[in-house]
Amino acid sequence: MSISIPLNTTLQYSSSSPSFHVPSLSLFSPIPSTAAVSVTGTRQRCLRIVTSCVSNAQKSNQNGATDAVSVVRREQIRLGLPSKGRMAADSLDLLKDCQLFVKQVNPRQYVAQIPQLPNTEVWFQRPKDIVRKLLSGDLDLGIVGLDIVSEFGQGNEDLIIVHEALNFGDCHLSLAIPNYGIFENIKSLKELAQMPQWTEERPLRVATGFTYLGPKFMKDNGIKHVSFSTADGALEAAPAMGIADAILDLVSSGTTLKENNLKEIEGGIVLESQAALVASRRALTERKGALETVHEILERLEAHLKADGQFTVVANMRGTDAEEVAERVKTQSSLSGLQGPTISPVYCKRDGKISIEYYAIVICVPKKALYESVQQLRAVGGSGVLVSPLTYIFDEETPRWSQLLSNLGL
Ligand SMILES: Nc1ncnc2c1ncn2[C@@H]1O[C@H](COP(=O)(O)OP(=O)(O)OP(=O)(O)O)[C@@H](O)[C@H]1O
Ligand SMILES: O=P(O)(O)OC[C@H]1O[C@H](OP(=O)(O)OP(=O)(O)O)[C@H](O)[C@@H]1O
Ligand SMILES: [Mg+2]
Secondary structure (H helix, E strand, C coil), X not given: CEEEEECCCCCEEECCXXXXXXXXXXXXXXXXXXXXXXXXXEECCEEEEEECCCCCCCCECCCCCECCCCCCCCCCEEEEEECCCHHHHHHHHHHHHCCCCCECCCCCCCEEECCCCCCEEEEEECHHXXXXXXXXXXXXXXXXXXXXXXXXXXXXXCEEEEECCCCCCCEEEEEEEECCHHHCCCCEHHHHHCCCCCCCCCCEEEEECCCCHHHHHHHHCCCCCEEEECCCCCHHHHHHHCCCCEEEEEECCCHHHHHXXXXXXXXXXXXXXXXXXXXXXHHHHHCCCHHHHHHHHHHHHHHHHHHHCEEEEEEEEECCCHHHHHHHHHCCHHHCCCCCCEEEEEEEEECCEEEEEEEEEEEEEEHHHHHHHHHHHHHCCEEEEEEEXXXXXXXXXXXXXXXXXXXXXX
């Protein structure tokens, strides 16, 4: 690895912990170096530091990910966010909805801060590089699609899915074949596998960008005579170009398949994907502050995502007492709320005296069930129904937090 830093920069090198520190430059601080470090001299206005960054302890795997053995010492927790593409804006929007505001000075600057999390810095990276850097220890947390975690994480146990459903980037990885010619009547993976055409000399040719998951899926499904080719994009063209018989690619709306006369088949889905919060197990167990940070991010995410699908509904109901109103409300299946309805007296002033004739009922209802709930409220005498969006639901305990702790053996 080679980096350039301004002259007169104070460097601290710790030989006990394999790290270089540039205190004045948070951008480069610290520089991971697990092997030899040499300062090769001055050139123009820069010092050039060369480190051979892959030591024996860090072996590259096929995808360039490295298996680091210990965490590099640094002060900040690092969160990787997609630098561009489909997931970039949605990741920032989600954090914003959780009151975590990423301050990026300009879109070409790849480091940013979140004032609400002062011990955390954001690094913008391509999704596949986020996974690679989680594995190499250069990032601690990241937001990426589950497809990328599976493809580039390759089942590495250091990767932990902290939240598997961030509610954006939905798609699935699927095998697709032409809907014409010899494939016209093929509807399932089983039928495809049983076609007499595929032999050792003439295997089923699959074009895919998923060079780890593709072969694994075929092997797991016992499909023997298969070969793979890869391309960076527009894979749907491969069958019509005569390059492949099938493709294995991401599908969301299905439009690209349809427009290229391709179809999905039963049993052909490799995985379902959406954006996820991913962490390095090593970072969570060994890096000071990482667990606390992930707890706070998780709490905010869960509170927001849980509330996102719900409305608060308030209505007035005539009744003799709160229990009687509760009995009536409980007869309706959509009106139970989170724990049960909150019912409180409405104090009216009548002829100079305070009286209670109405009770206010407050419930949370799933957005999908709103109209049904309003109808049920009316059926039991509800009136003046007010509906407002819910922003956060903080539970007593974040369910995924206890899962994470047990996953970490804590
Ligand atoms: N229709 C879709 N096609 C592809 N990816 C999708 C789709 N819908 C959601 N996604 C998600 O978005 C991610 C792709 O994002 P992006 O567009 O930035 O990647 P890319 O441009 O293919 O990446 P790169 O250029 O680094 O190869 C996928 O990994 C997946 O998780
Ligand atoms: O089901 P759909 O909504 O049509 O989306 C699926 C398509 O989108 C992605 O391609 P992308 O737009 O990233 O272009 P690329 O293949 O050239 O990278 C993916 O590789 C599919 O081709
Ligand atoms: Mg495509």
